[in-house]
Amino acid sequence: MTSTLRALKAKSASKAIQEKRQLDRRRELVCLTHQFLVDQGFFAAADQLQQDAGISLSKFEVADNMDLPIVFQHFLEYYEMRFGKLPKIMRKLDASEVSAKKALLRGTGNGNSNSNGNPAISAGPASGTGSSGPATTSTRRAAAGRKGELSLMGSSSSSLPEGARSTQDEMEISGHAVSSANRDQHGGNQALDEEAESSPADRLLRPLSQFLAGSSNETRELALTISRDIFTENPEVRWEDVVGLEDAKRLLHEAVVMPARYPDLFQGGLVSPWKGVLLFGPPGTGKTMLAKAVATECRTTFFNISASSIVSRYRGDSEKLIRILFELARYHAPSTIFLDEIDSIMGQRGGGGGGGAGEHEASRRMKTELLIQMDGLAKAEDAGIFVLAASNLPWELDHALLRRLEKRVRVELPCAAGRQRIFEKLLPADHRTQGIEYAALAARTDGYSCADLSLLCKEAAMYPIRRAMASLHAGAGDAAAAAPGKLAVGPVTRDDALSALQATRPSAHAASEQAYARWQESHGSS
């Protein structure tokens, strides 16, 4: 009896010790992360972490010779020594995992939460339950347990194997794109490309707090607005997502992507990189997609701004907004600024400001500011900034602006082959469709833009849904079919596609195609 009691007591004491260790380890992890965020200048995030974790980190400091990069570096070294390769730290999530994670981050997910509603931090070594491949408890314990060696190892990367060193370099140059150029120059091999595929391509931005330090409230607000509404996370559009437009792609590749990848080849003189490119053509032909593909390809920070929204939303502040937009682009360089619908602010006769002599003073100042900022792009310190503008009405553009958009690229309506590819992509020949005649559809959609074609396909896909709804209403569906999410929807048929064709008209006019062709002849690039 006594021995059973003793065993129970010992078990309870060991459990208490384990729990305390877990708690300590969590606190240490939070503390290390907090210090890392502070060191990197992510003050707002550090503050938020402190609030979320519910502990006052101002009472703690990480011990000497201890910080997250050092712990990480030691882990990498240990892992490579033990397993002969570097560990895979991040993996790409699929679409459903991305939405689950976003929901979790918004606080609506069902992920593990602690009693404060905070996501549970893995207990680490003390729990002894780590199971993520070879990097398990023992590895972590080894990394954490070598505190005494840390000062000897220091933070020098010279003792690291090549791969580990480059990982550290990537961390240190946060805020600067690890450009494809670097990778190409250091081997450019497939393994590195695969590595890029599986690790986040997104840029690690420099903390905004440094940019905002000492700035006025007004500047602060505009910079926050730009960061929130205009800066776009990695746009993730690849060249191959953009159907057709081979000439436009080739020109952009030459004018923008090559200089970003191989800056040494484009230094000064005759072959300095283009600073401004205009994409012109009918609506819905892929100008925005092309701009995003350029930003994805060059791994630049992407600022996507609709010029008409500057006029409508920031009227009084538009001049300052432009200035701060370029300052932020410089801060986060290399950057691509995409100015969509540029004609709405840079029309020859005072677009966006009321027109002619009566042009609004604020609008005139904004135009002047944009021209000044674009002039500044030629300076060496602005080397990493590139402006892409798009317009459906290039002939209305101010000549002063046109001079600064050195290259003008026409984005045309898709040809028959391009239209066919769009149909094949949007109505793929699988169980979702039946008997679609792609070539016939392509032949009958001359003059349609890609956006029109995508509307047409959407319309076609509605027919089977309408049929299913009608049969449901007619009581033809059984109880299972009526259950939400279980409605049986048939394939999109050839007739559905033809009916959708009847119901969808092209948005561009043949006359405007001729106008684009004429303007290309007088102003375009080839």
Ligand SMILES: Nc1ncnc2c1ncn2[C@@H]1O[C@H](COP(=O)(O)OP(=O)(O)OP(=O)(O)O)[C@@H](O)[C@H]1O
């Ligand atoms: N070349 C293309 N390849 C594939 N899809 C395209 C292409 N062009 C347009 N689309 C489709 O049409 C939509 C609208 O395209 P996008 O916004 O790039 O056109 P745009 O030329 O910028 O139009 P606007 O001048 O009206 O801003 C895209 O989201 C995409 O679905």
